[in-house]
Amino acid sequence: MRRLHRDGRVVALVARTDDTALAAADVGIGLAGDQGAPPWGAHLLCRGAAQACRLLEAVPPARQASRHGARLSVAGSALGALLGLAGPARGAARRTGIPVQTAALLGLGAGVWTAMTVAHRPEPVPAQHTPWHAMSPQAVLAALGSSAEGLSEPDSTRRRSQQPAEPAEAPVGLGRATLEELATPLTPVLTAGAGISAGAGSILDPLVITGVLVLNALIGGVQRIGAQRELRRLTARSAPPVRIRRGGEHSTVRADQLAVGDVVELQAGDAVPADCRLIAAHGLEMDESSLTGESVAVAKSTGATSAPAVADRTSMIFEGAVVATGRAVGVVVATGARTEVGRTQRIAGGPAPVSGVEARLRSLTARVLPLSVVAGVLLAGVDLLRGRGLGQTLSRSVGLAVAAVPEGLPFVATVAELAAARRLSARGTLVRNSATIEALGRVNVLCFDKTGTLTEGRLGLRQVSDGTRAAPLDELTSSLRDVLAVAVRARPFTESRRHIPHQTDRAVLRDAARLGITADHDHDRVERLHELAFESGRGYHATLWCGGAGAYLSVKGASEVVLPLADRWRPDEQPGPLDAEARDRIAAEVDRLARQGFRVLAVAERACSARTELAESDVTGLEFRGLLALADPVRPTAARAVATLRAAGVEVMMITGDHPSTAESIAAELDALNGRRVLTGAELDALDDERLTSVLPDVAVFARVSPEQKARIVSRLRAAGRAVAVTGDGANDAPAIRLADVGLALGERATPAAREAADVVITDDRIETITDAIMEGRAMWSSVRDALSILLGGNLGEIAYTVGTGLLNGAAALSARQLLLVNMLTDVLPAMAVAVRPPPDVTPEELLAEGPEASLGAALTRDILGRAAITATSAAIVWMLARPVGSLAQASTTGLVTLVGAQLGQTVAVRGRTPLVVAAAAGSLVLLAVIVQTPGVSQVAGCRPLLPHQWAIALTAAGAAAVAQLLAPQVTRFVISRLSSIRMLLTRRSTAPA
Template identity: 35%
Template sequence: MRRVDCHSGQAIGFFGHPLRNLRTGKHDLQRKAPLERLEGLWTEFEGIDDTGVSARRAKYGPNTIVAETSSSWLEIARSTVQDPMIWFLVGTAALFLWLGDYTEAVVLAAALIPIVGMDAYLHRRTQASTEGLRARLASHARVIRGGQEHDIPSTALVPGDLVIVPAGAYFPADGLILSGSALQADESTLTGEALPVRKNPIACPPAGPWEATIDGEHWGMAGTRLLTGEARVRIALTGSETLYGEIARLSSTTRAERTPLQEAIAQLVRILLVAALLLCAILAVIRYVQGYGVVDALLSAVTLAIAALPEEFPVVFSFFLGLGVYRLAKQQALVRRAVVVENIGRVSCICTDKTGTLTEGRLLLDHVVPAAGLSREDVLTLGATASRTETEDPLDLLLLKNARPLAGQVEAVFPFTEDRLREVSVMRVADSAWRVAMKGAPESVLSMTGLSEREREAWLHRTQDLAATGHKVIAVAARSLQSWSGAEPETSYDFAGLLAFSDPVRPGVADAVKEAQQAGIRVIMITGDHSRTAAAIAKEIGIGAAEPRVIDGAQLAEHLQLHKGAEVGFDVVARCTPSQKLALVEALREKGELVAVTGDGVNDAPALRGADVGIAMGERGTRSAREVASIVLLDDNFTTIVRAIAEGRQLFTNLRLSFAYLLMLHAPLVATAALIPLLGYPLLYLPIHIVWIELIIHPTAMLVFQNLPSRDALARSNRRQRLRFFSPAEWAKIGIVGAIAIAIIMGGYVYNLGTEFDVPHARSMAMAALITASGAMTAALTRLGSRPAVIASVLPVISAFVIIQIEPIAAVLHLSPLHFIDWAIALLGGGIISAGAAFSRREGAEP
């Protein structure tokens, strides 16, 4: 049995509680509907006329959910001309052409084909999330306008349009379902849940002039598909305002942002580039002095330059940032600033609100404790009288649902504030009589009554007993006035009783808290509740030790001052104000913690802005909170925060492994490209060999490491994540692996030169060792955890064997076939390098 609450627009179950998804037990995704756009359209089934459509299109713009990109060929050309490898090939090919070496010029020109092909492939992969999003959008929509049905492009829809969505079709924008039966939708794109979700029409228009929060069961979302039934949907949000559009926009624009780590990488690239150019100039001079001629000197310098150019680092990092935005969105966490992709995985402390994040944010009235001479109904009536009728406060709404206010004219309301901790309503009940009703924190209300000290202590003791069982307790009092000056009455109230409410803990929160704490992430609960209530909820969830350490907000400032520089020794802050919350965040950051903070109101904005990762609530959060936060939770669930941290840590781990691979492989490539010519030996690498190596490095660094599966990302992480990318010990281990590779490659080259200077044979040995080293590093760092990892570890070695052993191909590349013993030595060297890389990963390459 079900009905719809016409005041909230929310589906209500048989017992009066909001309905949940019958499969998951969780509330469906709620959204805020802009009611001013839909005013006058709730019962209008003829649709908007042409004039209205034009006015709305001018105001809200087209329904472009995923922005169209420019021609893919133009994009590929633009990214290709920015690749320094292209100019290197063109320049060296032109040089050989000028020298009359047409064979070498043709080989280098042919090498442009795989380079351009790889650029095209990587360009498509970096835009894969946006293209994938566009594939799930409706291209056309059936709309009713002026009483007639029309098939129009979905981009022509405007807010207020009435759309018919048949079974099997995608919703063309975000709208409210007005009619339809037996509706089910596939929302896996937005929620990750594969099973169908029930949809129901909204029976009554929501009340309010601006916006209302409406359950997800009444929404049809862009990018989701209607599986059964036929729905009529009133479009509310179009274009980038849709949830789908916001994900697409964030995925496509985040890469342009500059983050601290990105700036550090750019600085590193600049330093390496200057060093490489200086080394190239020195090498060119030395080769010329050694008597190798101008061409050799120039070729050696240019080859070293392109080998030393560290362009992969910023490209890989930007790719991972965009990937992080998309993956966190799949975890119900919308990233608003790219820096959070760096920070979320290193969070060491979460300061979380209780209501709606750890709990369901759904108050239940459990106990009414009336004072002597009063009934349960009397206390509820006074509580309702002290509540505002035009409010979204869940406590006021619950009291008004359980009782009617006193009859009369409300003359004034003195609202609840953080310093007053009470709300007072003054009501005229007769010509010369007023009734004053007050509700609020028991300690505040009791202090304004005429009770004796002993009676107050008794009531406070009952308050503590109720709070100790996890209840939110408020007190109610009232008084009568024969005259009223207009000021708030502050004394002589008659105590009426206590009201105890519960807010159920969200399913899965206790497990998420346990997982976070086992990973070394500290969880501090911040609430406006009584300390006993907060302690009981924290104990139920498992925050802190067996008995959570609780501090009152009023004592927080003094505590932080007295224990400045020491560890924060509490798990819960009760009766906490926004300024106290900000002070706590600042104190934690001063102690080296990387802090994530949750918030939903305007008063939470300072703490959200002051945190390393500000997390706003998407369902119940205010616009001010969402604007200053770096992440918006779509489901307001603490479990989502822990999942996002795990995803961030795995992404950061994969990024570090990718950088470790680049460093381990670049070290022998650059060192051998420089040292061998400097020592007077013939050039090891020709331009075509650098092309060959780059064709291995780029796809491995960008595509293999990002695809590594999660292996308990939280469980293996340290409590405090270093802000530096690698520690000195990790740099040392990376250097050792690189040094081993240098020794093997140089030793193989010099030894195989022999007395007769067999350069092709020696070069083949060095190339075989280098490519085998690349495969060994990939295998060790990825642990062969995915199919791309296996391919990137094995395929380059196979390609090297084929190219080197087939004599006509080898001759074109200035190589010669190797003997069995040569390959055995190369594979043995790869095994040694693999063992070193595996040791580096196990001991320190992971966060």
């Protein structure tokens, strides 16, 4: 301790004993155990290591609270000194104290809030010390008080009730949500305005400003609670079920209903719901890339292992991993935050990086607030030059600050995203996080597998070939029927076609059954002995079986995989060697079928010695028997959907495991090639990352790719700055779905792994639904643009009006209370009404043309400036017209009514075909009339009741502003076209020969 002190360190020590060292530390944190005396030399006593951990986690927030408190203290002291020196001697102490005390109160409140935030953090999760991986399955079950038949229902319920509460974020109440809505960059501006007004001697202005601040936070809190409730409902709908054993019976539950000791059953495509110790495994391989980053599948077994690294514990399966192949039975040893993934997320937890709409909103806020400061300084300087008092000068500056703050800005994006998620939910598209909506609107590359998305998803057997000639199903010869029988025998072990995972197998069995061809075709019996299931890395399915004539091996798979495993064939029913000439003939037949859009499979068979086990090394020396041509017809509407996406700037890429010719044929039929080429998985492996990134714009189809290659394609697209959406339905699609900006799980047939990795679950398989989702994202950007133009354009107009009238006349045109009233009536309800509804009477093509740059770029700037100019001009003209026909206070109120009416009129002009917007605007206008015309209330708001002719002037100006808003786009286009014509004319003259 002393040596660290000499080095200038501030030291905290955590210890159970050694009072001397604890006392020597700057902060001594003693751990009081259940036995023995506590370390009384400590400055703080904790009940255990968990409390000490939480205490140390509070250090960074405490430092932040100290920095904020120091800044507030400096600002309050400086402002207090300014108020004390600039005013009369009498009352200087009171003026000086108000900003200082306000700053102290704010600092205290911020510190208390920070402390409450730290206190609400979840308890740290202890590391798992029980070596489940090193224990036998029987020992694990005994230690957990469970059995291979699983827990009973009462025992599972009791254990769940005794498990420590999950440290996941609990539903936020209205009070906390309201307080958290105050944590925006806008709050300090309004709070400072209230403090300045109080220091200048005003009582009503600070109360009104504070009331508006709390009301806005309350509205935002209500919206947040509604959003959380809706998202919990959507998440529950898309949560994958888990198969478990309960007292020997099989049942299905949600992952959050698991208890330690439950026995779960998993098969290929399932996502692991909790950390489990394997008690049974059959050909099990796991994709643990979400935990270890390793994309290669890991073989698992039930044998105990002493491996220290998580990635090497082959007897364990971990939450978030995916069953690549095989089946497994495991007993749950950890759930929720106590799993390996849960602890990792707890350690690496923190706020998500700001992106999308939120980043744009922060950027806009950062631009608007300095503008208000400049305007306030300008107005204050003019007032001081005119000899105005400091109190009046500060009051006018506060008014400008209030006008600059768009009170509805913090929650407009949240409201828009939630509304879009609700609309998509009604159309069968479940968005698991509303923030995904803005990412959908940014998507400019869509990657998909053709099956079921561009095609109808009804794969069927169309032709059978012996390698040289093909025939349709109703014209099969006896030799071609034999080829189909071999394919039937090379199938997964199951009695029901519904439980066969691959649709190619289901299609072959369905059409073979229709033709009366079964596995025992030309054999007295077929007894299946062993199989090698199809895997993307293997490329075939092999079945070992025996009949009356002995044992046989039947294989069905991709032609380029099966053909190298064969060394003979039987053209024209005559056995012969499969030499180079024969292979060329078969390759030509494969290419011919593939170019017709067929998916081509090869089948082969051979006799083998009696055995009961089959290994990959046994699959060789086959006799090639023939080819199967399967087809999945293209959806009639798919080509139109692809054309619509391309017109919207969304590049369509097909990533499939099919034959290159088949994939190219489908892409050509959809007009998706667009001058681009086909790249195979083998060619992709030959490219390094830099070269692959450079060729991506020239590729439309990736064929014969593996799941690892698909994930690599997605990562390189994102590295190139593209916003990528990836569709999929299988476990092998999960890594790419997880990597994408937007992962989409397709259809009810999507595996739990795909659903777990996806951001969006689409309940049908149609590309039109994906187009709808992207369109909804683009519509959200358009709605946010319109809402922001209401908020920022109106506030910018208010600033221009206040500065302009202040420069023209010494008296303040609008007070802080009046500007707050304007913002409340024009910002919150109308902006939210616009945000929650898509633009009316807009074609899909126009919606798809929206996007971050199109919506929140130059178009937004143009809308803000146009609305600001119309609002400020109409209000300024009315103010000048109203001064001769009424008192100064009535002229100010008439200008206020015009500000509100002009903004509401422009909102209706833009979105008048949306009933909710019209209702919000009408409600705001009625509320304005009540406030202005009601004695007492009018005075509190800083207004005066108006006479009929004054209302007529204000409403006429508001109507003119609405008309101007309607004509503004045409006028803008006309001006831009004329300027372009003049520029072209000048260019021609400058380049003309002398």
